[in-house]
Every structure is written in C-alpha cells, then in structure tokens.
Amino acid sequence: MSEVIFHVRRYQPGKDARPYYQEFRVPLTPGLTVLDGLWHIKETQDPSLAWRFSCRMGICGSCGMLINGRARLACNTQITELGTSRVCIAPLPNFDIIRDLVPDLQPMFRTHKEMKPFIIRGDGLTESSEGEFIQTSEELEHYLQFSYCIKCGCCMAACPTVASDREYAGPMPLAQAHRYNRDSRDMGFAERKQVLGGGRGPWRCHFAGECSRVCPKGVDPARAIQLMKRELFLDVLHLRGKSCAAPCAGKPTDAKRREGIPEAPKPTVG
Amino acid sequence: MPSENHYPNRLGIRGWLFGGNFGFERYLYALHRLTGLGILAYFLLHIVVTSSRALGPEAWRSAMGMVEGPLFKVGEYLVFAAFAFHGLNGIRLILLELGIAVGRPIEPVYPYRTSVHVQRPLAVVVMLLAAAVAVLGGFNLFG
Ligand code: SF4
Ligand code: SF4
Ligand code: FES
Numbered sequence: 044m045s046e047v048i049f050h051v052r053r054y055q056p057g058k059d060a061r062p063y064y065q066e067f068r069v070p071l072t073p074g075l076t077v078l079d080g081l082w083h084i085k086e087t088q089d090p091s092l093a094w095r096f097s098c099r100m101g102i103c104g105s106c107g108m109l110i111n112g113r114a115r116l117a118c119n120t121q122i123t124e125l126g127t128s129r130v131c132i133a134p135l136p137n138f139d140i141i142r143d144l145v146p147d148l149q150p151m152f153r154t155h156k157e158m159k160p161f162i163i164r165g166d167g168l169t170e171s172s173e174g175e176f177i178q179t180s181e182e183l184e185h186y187l188q189f190s191y192c193i194k195c196g197c198c199m200a201a202c203p204t205v206a207s208d209r210e211y212a213g214p215m216p217l218a219q220a221h222r223y224n225r226d227s228r229d230m231g232f233a234e235r236k237q238v239l240g241g242g243r244g245p246w247r248c249h250f251a252g253e254c255s256r257v258c259p260k261g262v263d264p265a266r267a268i269q270l271m272k273r274e275l276f277l278d279v280l281h282l283r284g285k286s287c288a289a290p291c292a293g294k295p296t297d298a299k300r301r302e303g304i305p306e307a308p309k310p311t312v313g
Numbered sequence: 314m315p316s317e318n319h320y321p322n323r324l325g326i327r328g329w330l331f332g333g334n335f336g337f338e339r340y341l342y343a344l345h346r347l348t349g350l351g352i353l354a355y356f357l358l359h360i361v362v363t364s365s366r367a368l369g370p371e372a373w374r375s376a377m378g379m380v381e382g383p384l385f386k387v388g389e390y391l392v393f394a395a396f397a398f399h400g401l402n403g404i405r406l407i408l409l410e411l412g413i414a415v416g417r418p419i420e421p422v423y424p425y426r427t428s429v430h431v432q433r434p435l436a437v438v439v440m441l442l443a444a445a446v447a448v449l450g451g452f453n454l455f456g
Pocket of ligand 2 (some may be wrong): 204
C-alpha cells in the first residue's frame, strides 16, 4: 500500500445545498495519521478544506471526527491501524455541521455548563481557601478516571440516545456531573440533582455502551452514568450518606524551614 | 433544512444502529426499545379485544374469531419471545443501574478495559437465559 484514498465529506454553508463526498489521494508515509493526511490534502490539493485541531497529540479534544464509521480523534488514529487503504471521513454526527469536518460543539458545552462542572461548597472556602482540602487516595479514585475527559464529543456522536433524543444531556456532560458529585471536596449534589432528573438526566441511558467503547481517553462515561443512577437511587432512599465536604487542611503553623533551602523570591506583582 | 450557517446532522433513529463500533450492547439497546414498543402495541390490542366483552357475547365471539388462526399464534409467540428478552434484559439494566457489574472507576491505561467489558459476561448469560425461555415457550405453544 503506497497510497491512501481519503473520502472526505464536504459542506460549505451558503454554497452547497447538502454535504457530499470528495475523493483525495494521499501518499502513505510511515506513521501517517488521519490528521497528517488532511494536512497533506490542504497543502497540496485543496486549501479550502476545513477541520478543527490544535494539539496534535490527543490532549485538546478538537479533532474528533467520524473515521470509517467510528468516532475517533484524527490525530490519534494512524492509517495503518485502520487496516484499509480507504479512509472515509465525516464530521461527528449528532452535531450540526458548520463547514466540512467542523461540528458545532456549542450545544454540548452549554449542557456541560448546566451540570455545574466545578466544586460547589456551602462554606465559601473555594474562594478564601488558605490551604489544601484533605482528600485521600481512595476518595480520589472515585472520580479520577472521569476527570481525564477532553470534551472531544466522540461519545456524543456514538450514543444512540443522543441520536434520537434532543432533550438527553448525553454521556460527556453526565459523566462530568458524576465526576463532581463524587469529589469529596464537593457539596453540589443537591444543586446538580435539579438538572439530573427527568428526560435530560441519566435515566435515558440504557447502556448501549458505545460512549465507553469510542472514548479515546478511557473515561468510560457509561460507568459514570450507571454509578450516578445508583447515587440518585440511594439519595431517594436517604442512604447516600454524605454530610460535609472535605475540610481544609490549613497552613501548618509549627513547620520549620529546612536549612539550606533559599527563600522564595519576592512577588513581582500585587 | 440547513439553517443559514449550519447543516443538521443528528442521526435520529438511524443512530440506534449506526454511529459507533457496532457492539453487542448497542444491538441489545435497539432490541430492548423495539421489543418494548412491540409489547406496548400488543397490550393496547389486548385491551381493545378483551373490552369487546362489554358489548355482549356476540361481539366477544366475533372479536375472538378475529384473533384466531396460525398467523396470530406466531404473533403471540413473537410477543412471548419479546417479553422474555425485554424482561431479562431489563433485569440486567437494573443491575447495571444499581452500579452492580459495571466495576469500580480505574486509572485508564491503554488498552482500556471499560464497564462494557466488565458487564459482558452478565449480558451473555442473560441472553442465553432469554433464548432458553423463548425455546421452552415455543415447545409449550406449538408442541
Ligand atoms: S468522555 Fe471521552 S469521548 Fe466523551 S468527550 Fe470525554 S474524552 Fe471525549
Ligand atoms: S451507555 Fe448510555 S450514554 Fe453511553 S452510549 Fe449508551 S445510552 Fe448513550
Ligand atoms: S488535535 Fe488535539 S486531540 Fe487531536
């Protein structure tokens, strides 16, 4: 195999009535990723081709697209791992198309925001904290896996409930709601619960498991969603049993500086 | 219809079967919904047919006459098989929703082992059970 055929779905608003596929040929070089192939097309064949990317290393979550029928990161997908010389690329489904391979992720981010994805505490300590919150490694494990999410939207594109139900929040925002609900520093469960009931919340998920199968970071949103249902269920029975957020450790008062360690430089601002 | 600068791309019902990795659980998901709708349709039909009794014995007899015959017997069997699948798969879903058989959160190390893998044996056992119940029901109805 010396050449790869890229079938790329194109759409330009204002110009095209509907999306169509265009074929490009890209020479296969060692380590060629789908993202590299798109760059080759843009630089040598069609400068108008549009897609979204930033980090090129599976960190920023910008380059999610449908590659040979499966939602993946273009930068994280080598051509050779696809096992074929034909690569079919389309924008992530379940999001509107802005242009070519660029999906409109705004609705997902709005829903994410609705889930209050931040630490909520009743004691106001988040702003005035003088030290660190105490958290054991066991407590960390309850949410650490879910905090690796890069918000790429691949799970939303693969989820059958998102595909047919506009109201459903979707795996990414729900997994993030659970990530904060299970954080021992957080007390926001009661607030998030308002959004999690009804058609928007986790009860619309019937464990098709596709979100976890496609997630490029191993976040396993399906697990987060089932564990969240368990929390909601226990809450109804008043068995959830969490009454206060992790306390602040405060600065140690009796600690002495070890000899030979220089003082920190004076602050240059403020 | 495309809006001024966006083209809608939601998969709709097609997304039940398409848009991912075509995994086993996706088909269970689609079948669960389909059988649910089938059972609901049967339930409504059942109410209509049996309520004909209120209109007198003649109406009842003619309604019963309408739902006799081999085609309805096959239909009845399909409803039974759908019920066996829906009920047993429903038990699997309830177990998962109670956080049983999805596993504890872990550090994601490639190749990822997700909750889908953890619950797979349960899914297989439940499907074997559903198949066994459907076969036994078939013997009972047609045997
Ligand atoms: S859960 Fe996974 S697939 Fe979904 S947005 Fe986060 S990183 Fe992407
Ligand atoms: S497990 Fe739930 S959220 Fe994930 S793809 Fe399936 S229905 Fe969607
Ligand atoms: S370019 Fe950042 S994740 Fe692919």
